Amino acid sequence: xxxxxxxxxxxxxxxxxxxxxxxxxxxxxxxxxxxxxxxxxxxxxxxxxxxxxxxxxxxxxxxxxxxxxxxxxxxxxxxxxxxxxxxxxxxxxxxxxxxxxxxxxxxxxxxxxxxxxxxxxxxxxxxxxxxxxxxxxxxxxxxxxxxxxxxxxxxxxxxxxxxxxxxxxxxxxxxxxxxxxxxxxxxxxxxxxxxxxxxxxxxxxxxxxxxxxxxxxxxxxxxxxxxxxxxxxxxxx
Numbered sequence: 025x026x027x028x029x030x031x032x033x034x035x036x037x038x039x040x041x042x043x044x045x046x047x048x049x050x051x052x053x054x055x056x057x058x059x060x061x062x063x064x065x066x067x068x069x070x071x072x073x074x075x076x077x078x079x080x081x082x083x084x085x086x087x088x089x090x091x092x093x094x095x096x097x098x099x100x101x102x103x104x105x106x107x108x109x110x111x112x113x114x115x116x117x118x119x120x121x122x123x124x125x126x127x128x129x130x131x132x133x134x135x136x137x138x139x140x141x142x143x144x145x146x147x148x149x150x151x152x153x154x155x156x157x158x159x160x161x162x163x164x165x166x167x168x169x170x171x172x173x174x175x176x177x178x179x180x181x182x183x184x185x186x187x188x189x190x191x192x193x194x195x196x197x198x199x200x201x202x203x204x205x206x207x208x209x210x211x212x213x214x215x216x217x218x219x220x221x222x223x224x225x226x227x228x229x230x231x232x233x234x235x236x237x238x239x240x241x242x243x244x245x246x247x248x249x250x251x252x253x254x255x256x257x258x259x260x261x
Contacts, residue, residue: 028042030058030074030077032066032074033070035065035066037060037170037202038059038166039195040054041053041056041057041059041178041182041195041259042055042056044182044188044195045188046185046187047187048186050185051260052187053258055162056162056163056258057178057181057258058074058077058162058164059164059165059177060164060166060170061168061170062166062167062170063082063099063100063166064100065100066100066101071100071101074106074164075105077162078162079161079162079163080161080163081107081108081109081159081163081164083109083156083165084099084112084165084166084167085152085166085174085177086166086168087113087114106164111152112148113173113176113177114142114145115141115145117141117144121137121138121141136223136224136226138172139175139176143176143230143241146245147245149245150245152165152177153180153242153245153247153251153255154247154251156181157252157254169199171199171200175219176227178195178196179192179195179196179224179227179238180241183228184239184242184252185255185259186260192224193221194221196219196223197219197220197224200218200219
């Protein structure tokens with residue numbers, strides 16, 4: 025069965041990448057990549073569901089720092105079912121950006137600028153994409169809310185596969201809707217909760233301006249062309 029948002033009891037923001045048209049007349053497949061918020065509240069039923077859904081690998085993008093102040097190391101993941109990869113994605117530059125901007129006027133705040141700083145961590149980006157390319161089945165990756173680090177990795181995957189810009193933005197912005205009633209989100213300032221289209225649009229434009237394409241950026245991370253082709257072939261018909 026195919027889902028856009030997966031019906032998990034303990035995961036409000038788990039979403040499949042399937043069903044997007046691409047600019048080269050393909051359609052993204054279901055059961056390949058899933059983005060999610062934290063997995064702290066997964067139930068046994070959820071673990072069974074993800075296994076049956078085809079997930080074989082889980083990547084945790086969180087880190088034990090400001091950007092991940094509520095890091096939880098004992099997520100309810102059945103390690104017998106999944107290959108688990110802890111690949112924290114952050115930079116000092118984005119953490120400083122958050123400190124300086126989390127309380128600024130909402131109209132002046134553009135987290136898309138902060139997202140561009142994550143692109144500097146090319147070692148971790150390569151590690152993440154190498155895992156994605158070589159997984160034997162579906163890959164679920166997540167951070168805390170499934171918005172920022174998860175949003176950056178999602179945009180890079182969708183952009184690599186020539187998904188239209190407006191769909192990459194739409195894929196990002198729905199997080200606020202799904203996470204708005206989650207209690208732990210109240211720990212964050214409003215600036216850190218929202219997922220405005222403007223944020224992702226800024227991030228995309230930066231990649232295009234500096235690198236010319238998503239693929240060029242990923243190649244600059246020393247990800248092999250073979251692995252990028254594997255990811256494209258996994259996701260697109």
